[in-house]
Amino acid sequence: LGGLLNVEALEQACNDLRARHEALRTSFTQDADGEPQQRVNPQQFQPLACLELDEGASRQRAQALTCQAFDLLAEPALRLELHRLDTRQHRLVIVLHHILADGWSIGLIIEDLATAYAARCQGQAAQWPALTVQY
Template identity: 30%
Template sequence: MEPQSSAYFEQMSFTIQGSLHKAHLEESLSLLMDRHDIFRTVFMYEELETPLQIVLRKRNPSIVFKDFTGLTKDEIRYKVKQFKQTDRKRGFDLTRDVLLRLAVLKTGQNQHEIIWSHHHILMDGWCVGIVLKEFFYMYTQLCSGKEIDLPAVKPYSEFIDWLEKQDREEAADYWRDYLAGYEQRTAIPTSGHSTNGE
């Protein structure tokens, strides 16, 4: 609805100490995208009555690698901050972009800042931990020459099929009954700070 908004742009970063194997990192991201349909998905919505989710057979992810060694600590901090801001401004085009991207910024001899950016339409906070665990598991296995052994993933289409078979009226009745008599208005906190000075 608001393509220029960054409200659904998710970005996190973390520091990794030690050497990184570029090819294994790229392969881990590729395997992750092959494993989960949602990472190969584009969303068509322009001039359509109903938005359309299209899962592509293959997406080729890329990882941006930048080396900031040789700069002062202040310059490195500035460069990392600038990179994050530029990445956020770039955003995502739901109709064509790979909606998950990774950047590896070398900030020291054996130190890297990993920046993981994705569109919120792909996953929420509950999923991120699972996905990161799988990603780093695959990377570790590749680095140590061991086999990657993960359980099969159920396609999201199975959930959609199940959801479409649910009785909406029955669900509405359930929640109406469950919330019957609940009169209090619930406020959703917007920050960790109180607005009334408490």
């Protein structure tokens, strides 16, 4: 992300995204028979992890985050982390388990995040049309 970044607005936008898309709030458990169950959790504010890293350390950290296996019974299937490379350069690392998104839906997620960020930079919440389906 090049240019000045409003980190507070980005954090709010990430939470707006979770509120909009149930899949980003879904956790997985097992019932008494060991059968998998999914549960859509209520929206709760999640702070955005922010680290100050140089380019090389950021790339290594992003690679480590993408290679770290998800324990779907113990953690969300979405990881977000912001790396501040300098005052005008940031990297937003978005790691989604494939159970949540595919190549098509990730584009929708990025588009919604950009919309939410633009709105939050103006001090407003994003105004989206209602979703006809949850993926």
